[in-house]
Amino acid sequence: MLTSAALVLMMTGPGLALFYGGLVRRKNVLATMMQSFAMMCIVSVLWAIVTYSLAFGPGNSFIGGFHYLFLHHVGLLPDPDYGATVPAQTYMIYQLMFAIITPALICGAFAERMKFSAMCLFLTLWTILVYSPMAHMVWGKGGFLNAALGGRVPCLDFAGGTVVHITSGVSALVCALYMGKRVGYPKEPSPPHSVVLSFIGACMLWVGWFGFNAGSAVAANGLATSAFVNTHFATAAAAISWSIAEWIRNGKPSALGAISGAVAGLVAITPASGFVQPMSALVIGAVAGAFCYLMVTKVKSWFGYDDSLDAFGVHGAGGTIGAILTGFFASSAINPIFGAGKATGAIDGNWHQVLNQLVGVAIAWGLSIVGTLVLLKLVDMTIGLRVTREEEIEGLDVTQHGEEGYDFAS
Amino acid sequence: MQKIEAVIQPSKLDAVKDALLEVGIEGMTILEARGHGRQKGHTEFYRGREYTVDLLPKIKIELVVRDEMADKAVQAILSSARTGKIGDGKIFISKIDDAIRIRNDERGPSAL
Numbered sequence: 001m002l003t004s005a006a007l008v009l010m011m012t013g014p015g016l017a018l019f020y021g022g023l024v025r026r027k028n029v030l031a032t033m034m035q036s037f038a039m040m041c042i043v044s045v046l047w048a049i050v051t052y053s054l055a056f057g058p059g060n061s062f063i064g065g066f067h068y069l070f071l072h073h074v075g076l077l078p079d080p081d082y083g084a085t086v087p088a089q090t091y092m093i094y095q096l097m098f099a100i101i102t103p104a105l106i107c108g109a110f111a112e113r114m115k116f117s118a119m120c121l122f123l124t125l126w127t128i129l130v131y132s133p134m135a136h137m138v139w140g141k142g143g144f145l146n147a148a149l150g151g152r153v154p155c156l157d158f159a160g161g162t163v164v165h166i167t168s169g170v171s172a173l174v175c176a177l178y179m180g181k182r183v184g185y186p187k188e189p190s191p192p193h194s195v196v197l198s199f200i201g202a203c204m205l206w207v208g209w210f211g212f213n214a215g216s217a218v219a220a221n222g223l224a225t226s227a228f229v230n231t232h233f234a235t236a237a238a239a240i241s242w243s244i245a246e247w248i249r250n251g252k253p254s255a256l257g258a259i260s261g262a263v264a265g266l267v268a269i270t271p272a273s274g275f276v277q278p279m280s281a282l283v284i285g286a287v288a289g290a291f292c293y294l295m296v297t298k299v300k301s302w303f304g305y306d307d308s309l310d311a312f313g314v315h316g317a318g319g320t321i322g323a324i325l326t327g328f329f330a331s332s333a334i335n336p337i338f339g340a341g342k343a344t345g346a347i348d349g350n351w352h353q354v355l356n357q358l359v360g361v362a363i364a365w366g367l368s369i370v371g372t373l374v375l376l377k378l379v380d381m382t383i384g385l386r387v388t389r390e391e392e393i394e395g396l397d398v399t400q401h402g403e404e405g406y407d408f409a410s
Numbered sequence: 411m412q413k414i415e416a417v418i419q420p421s422k423l424d425a426v427k428d429a430l431l432e433v434g435i436e437g438m439t440i441l442e443a444r445g446h447g448r449q450k451g452h453t454e455f456y457r458g459r460e461y462t463v464d465l466l467p468k469i470k471i472e473l474v475v476r477d478e479m480a481d482k483a484v485q486a487i488l489s490s491a492r493t494g495k496i497g498d499g500k501i502f503i504s505k506i507d508d509a510i511r512i513r514n515d516e517r518g519p520s521a522l
């Protein structure tokens with residue numbers, strides 16, 4: 001579990017930092033990486049003080065309380081509800097890594113144009129007001145959507161398709177729409193300054209994701225193996241699927257396309273990883289690769305929003321389709337979560353589960369949209385969200401952080 | 411004294427340097443440049459967006475030579491840089507007013 005936690009942290013730093021950093025222009029590379037790093041720091045402190053309690057503490061169906069404030073009662077003995085075989089703090093630190101990467105993903109939508117101060121404030125509030133309730137509803141004891149611990153509407157989300165990817169992806173879309181396009185978008189080209197960095201980051205995401213999905217079994221057992229295996233196969237299928245789509249449409253399969261497809265597969269398999277058969281994982285991956293490709297290429301240009309790094313196109317869309325497909329493919333042969341012999345997903349005959357998934361998806365979308373809009377407005381009215389036009393043209397590395405990513409002259 | 415500026419294909423740099431050395435020219439400045447004449451660029455795709463890249467990498471060589479060396483230098487560049495295709499580059503020649511060696515303040519053609 002500790003190793004899994006470390007792997008998930010590595011997904012943010014340097015995985016996501018590199019993946020996003022390579023996609024922006026050179027003048028914004030450090031600012032982009034700094035956004036991920038800032039989340040590693042700020043969310044960690046918040047978690048220790050209050051957000052672990054809000055997410056996993058006893059409370060009502062929608063939010064925890066303050067029982068675990070300052071990590072009181074979170075010691076080295078296992079908590080029977082959260083990983084009965086590992087210390088409570090192990091579970092806490094593992095969950096923290098998820099809380100870190102979720103807001104970091106949103107940064108992809110407003111890359112290259114948000115003030116660092118505004119980002120810190122906005123994402124701090126977002127972690128408290130959007131992430132914590134969503135995590136509580138799906139994973140917290142008594143949570144409205146908790147499939148394992150008595151939720152009213154059991155939504156199957158093994159490792160965070162709704163909690164992490166839909167919330168971050170949809171919030172990202174709201175940010176992109178609210179903040180508006182970058183200067184010069186879409187007429188002026190702003191190609192990635194280093195697909196090499198993005199490639200390295202994406203490979204780290206793939207490896208790290210084994211901690212994200214397999215670790216969510218909270219045990220070294222057969223279920224962890226299922227999650228690991230499903231994660232791997234879905235990713236491979238998705239990368240191929242995106243590449244084929246690209247090969248047909250552009251005549252050449254690109255490296256950026258292949259790694260983007262892989263990330264789409266990783267996202268889509270996340271809710272399904274501990275519930276489906278390996279062949280289902282291949283199907284989920286293949287569907288996600290093609291679906292996200294269309295979202296990122298066609299749908300984005302139809303609507304014209306500037307989701308700079310495709311946080312919505314990959315995480316929002318991939319998470320949504322993954323969560324829905326989980327309802328279809330969840331098999332009690334892999335994970336009898338509703339009880340021995342009870343049908344899990346549609347494939348077992350429980351078609352109602354697809355409806356439950358849709359409820360979970362709808363709640364994730366709704367909470368993200370409302371919460372993000374309110375918080376964006378609040379931060380905008382107090383300190384302002386966007387850098388000035390001149391600052392945006394000069395670049396965020398120099399204007400927000402007083403440094404340059406590369407100094408070729410020295 | 412003449413200034414010779416040659417914009418050439420990057421892949422021809424080694425051949426041109428060797429050819430200039432062979433005719434006795436040792437001093438030159440090499441710059442990495444981007445540009446195009448009649449050469450078309452190419453398109454690249456990033457996440458479904460098409461980018462036209464028409465500023466192509468070039469190498470620019472600058473030499474200042476004595477008048478009597480100018481023809482030899484130009485011939486050396488022409489023979490080593492030419493492929494016969496569009497994109498080979500161009501040579502420009504201009505007159506230089508003076509040249510000064512920084513080390514010892516030597517001026518004129520002997521400073522070259």
